[in-house]
Amino acid sequence: MKTLHGNWKYFCWIGFVFVPGGDVFAAKIAELSNTQIGEQLVRFFSLRDPSVRYAIIASLLLGTCCGLLGSFIVVRKLALMGDTLSHAVLPGVALGFLWTMTKNPMAIFIGATIAGLVGTVVVHWIHTTTHIKEDSAMGLVLSGFYAIGICIFTMIQHLPTGNKAGLDKFMFGQAAALSTIDLIMIAVITTISTLLILLFYKEFLVTSFDYGFANSIGMPARFFHYLLMLLLAFSVVVALQAVGIVLVSAMLITPATTAYLLTDRMHRMLIYSSLFGMLAGVSGAFFSYLGNSLPTGPFMVVAASGLFTIALLFGNRHGIIPRWFRHADRTRRIQIENTLKAVYQIRERTQFKEDGVSLQQLGGQRNLPLVETAKEVKKLLKERYATIPKDKGGHFQQNLKLYLTPSGWENACRIVRNHRLWELYLTESAHYQPDHVHDDAEEIEHVLGEETVRQLERNLNFPIFDPHGKPIPSIIDLGESV
């Protein structure tokens, strides 16, 4: 095997700092890593160096463009279309190169776009004319086209005039080596994409979420599908120079997926996603600038993935940790409500003559060992739903009794009422057998809202007894306790 160098030479460029007049810093890249990070931060963001300026502008533009288009392919479940496209453009890049025998950006751009579009059409065609699934079709086109590209490139390399740097440049990207014309192309594509998305926002939205509906209201859904694919091909091609073939799909889907975790509204998703794209792009450019000989693309992707991980863990609505907390909270509330209900049932057995409930009774009712029951009681005490009288020394009495506070009693009545109303509803309106309704009511009692309960009551004509003949605590009972 050959050893690894050479490939990374280009990436050194991002490490160069061109301070006019041949400053000491311009001498060697290695010295850069010895300077302070703060100093480098200042240098990076003061935009003194033209290559850094280009890299930052390119990353900002690409972040916007990829974020906007990526949102649409993520909600269309076409996330891997970006990957397919980025691999499928390779033969176009190679042919564009062969056409002029120089790295003419325009020729490469045209070739790559055509190849990318042919790729998407072939995927669509395979998918519609055979029983092959879309992901397999993507895999076929991805690898087939990519292989054609590799073959042409290796043939070029073996030509006497072949420029060896041609292929490697496109693998991992080199944002700092972008030329002015590259930058102009990125800017043009970003502007076109943004404008088209703003203009046809409604159309893109409808075709993305409900293709059939879009067709039925006379929208040219297929046209918008291919327009999106065209924009996607454009952005993939211009992004190749900065992030590289393998990772351009990440710039499309990772910021968009991050945004998808944070919001349910498409317009917000577009905004978030382009912001994340910009952030990832700039921090990728910065990190690769920090060290020497580091490629831009992987750092952009890792930055984007970092944002994704944060959203995944801490996102307000869909994040794992907040959801875990919400779940724990709900479980706790259900436990408390079950205990309150148990107290109600115990008191009901004595026709509510006995106020206090002992720990043993409660444990028996809830079918829990004493230790667990004590834990449940502690929760009640903490929520001030119950009190346990203490003697003068501040100690609990010998055989302690639990007394519900007014708010505790109100909640207990509410739960029992929900439970019994639901049971009655199931037997009366849904014709369940009375012995089949308990388990269902056991679950629903915790989530019935006040409005639903009122409606149930009205529909059932303000009932007094549940299907098992037990009285349903009425609103008056609830009020009396307060």
Place this chain on the structure above:
Amino acid sequence: MALVGDAISHSLLPGIAIVFLISNSRSTGLMVTGALGAGLVTVWLIEFIHKKTRVKPDAALGVTFTTLFSIGVILISVFADKVDLDLECVLYGEIGFIYFEDGKSIFGLEVPRPVIRMAGTLLFVTLLLVLFYKEMLVTSFDSGLATSLGIPTGWVYYGLMMVLSLVIVFSFESVGAIMVIAMLIMPSVTAALLSDRLPHILVMTVSFSSFYALSGLHLASWLNCSPAGAMVVSGFALFCMVWALSPRRGLILLGIKKYRHKKAEQFAREL
């Protein structure tokens, strides 16, 4: 599921790089360990993101493999002086170099080590397939039925993924990370156009892959291009041919059918 192979093939890179960094050797055992670990982490991450959040499986797959691949590239480029790992070789493979690797003598023939490794993998995979054919068949087509039959679907799934990682790591040397996906899905997709029976498909895939290898190498020496690329190109060409000519689902047949249908419709209208 077709693109899980692609995902794994990309995310093996950090696994191999980390193993290299720690051990500084390129022994087969360590490489396999790194690959298996990376493969498992990939599959687990994809499942985790997809199951725990509302992210769709395709997006979860895309996010996972690009992240891991980037980490691999960063590791290799940061520790470039310590890692004697050729990124280009991992990406494209160099089957032409296999001949130059030190070999082992078998029956008087000098056989390069990678060939022995791949033969071993082939034997291993075939053995597993023969042993667990029924389980694989049922879990692939009806995981609900498989669960009800008492087949541990989770184990079968992770087992399949581990074998996949194993195969991919050994194929790095010959076809590279990106084109291994072609070798995984092209034969079976092409065969699926010709038959609906899994045994027939399995037999066909073997003959197709050998065809790719032979015609690819010839193509490569004729055009003077990358052998790995040429193999996949010949595979793609074969697919296109079958797609056009398949006696059951071919494009030409489809066209003829459509034409006849149109004619019949016209005829019906004239009547």
